[in-house]
Amino acid sequence: MLNIGNLNLDIDFDYRIIREENNDIDLFIDINYRSLDIDTDSNGFFNSRVQFPYVRSLILRINKESNIMTVHLMRDIDLFSAFANFEVNYDNCVINIKNEFEKVRMFKS
Incomplete structure (x- = not known):
């Protein structure tokens, strides 16, 4: 489990910090051109998931003082x-x- 500010992240991939300034951090996560399924938890707009095919990597832009x-x-x-x-x-x-x-x-979760 990785904890950054208010974020709790359970991740199966290697990551690296590519930018860190004051309270902002950018994490680079290489998923090697896989499809990314985002479970929407049946939020009313999407029924189950959104899929993005052929994604090389993710960048998570995190502010330590925020929840977004x-x-x-x-x-x-x-x-x-x-x-x-x-x-x-x-x-x-x-x-x-x-x-x-x-x-x-x-x-x-």
Whole structure:
């Protein structure tokens, strides 16, 4: 379990900090061109999940004083290759990024 500020992260992948300034941290997570399934917990807008195929890596932009992080999905190793991003509220939960071999599953618990 990795703890950064208010974030509890359970992750199956290696990561590295690529930027750290004041209370902001960017984590780089290489998922090696797998599909990323994001479980939406049947929140009413999506029925079950959103899938992004062929994702090289994730960048998690975290503020240690907040409960919201921005997740950037990268198509390549280049930091300017983001093709999607979204915010996640991680208040009172654990964010899980799990290797399911043919895909990666991201969910709250």
